[in-house]
Amino acid sequence: MRTVATIRVASNLGGLVIGLAIRFVKHTKPFIILGFLMVALANGLPIFFTDIDGVRVANKASLTTGQVLLGLGRGFAQVPLQVSMQAAVPDHEIGIATAMFLSSSGFGANVGNSIGGALWNTLLPRCLSANLPEEVNGNSTAIFRSIVVAQSYQLGTETRDAIKLSYRMTQQTLAIGSLSLSILLLLMMFFFRNVKLAKEDDERNEIAEQQLAAAGQKQESRQNETGEKK
DSSP states (O other): HHHHHHHHHHHHHHHHHHHHHHHHHHHOOOHHHHHHHHHHHHHHHHHHHTTTTBOOOOOOHHHHHHHHHHHHHHHHHHHHHHHHHHHHGGGGGGGHHHHHHHHHOOOHHHHHHHHHHHHHHHHHHHHHHSSGGGGGGGHHHHHOOOOOHHSSTTTTTTTHHHHHHHHHHHHHEEEEEEHHHHHHHHHHHHTTTOHHHHHHHHHHHHHHHHHHHHHHHHHHHHHHHHHHHH
């Protein structure tokens, strides 16, 4: 829960900061690339954090820093992506496009969490079975299902070291997968169109003026037709 809360708060803060930045810079692509770069870095850090010196895990401050970086990266990427999408569609379709964007983001997050959970439930039991000593290998299922059982083995024992190694190996594998996907998304963003908001505003204002002028001409022609009939 703390991890989720940390990421959510950092994401909201990042979205607020980047929203103000876009207001002045009037470009979206640089912030999108920066956001995905931060996400890729945050997803790659656990590869190092879970295997420092090959025997230990990073402290809580380091892990929290990675979570904050991930949240900020998400906020930095999501807000300019949403702004770009809204700027690229006609005015009457902004509501529908925004709803689809937010729904797809939530759906993607749920799918990602489901895949991550499935991989964890598959990889960790395998690592435990491979690393645990023979005399306790039969308890691998109980150790997997309960962190209390896992922590019941004393620190420094062969069994406890095997459990820690299994957790680190599983976390590293998940981090490698996340990093690979993040790099792929980052590369895709380089081909993303840079929306220039000042130019988009000028074009929309020009279209609005044309529509207003056309409506005025239509109203004037109707008045002329009415006068001729009289």
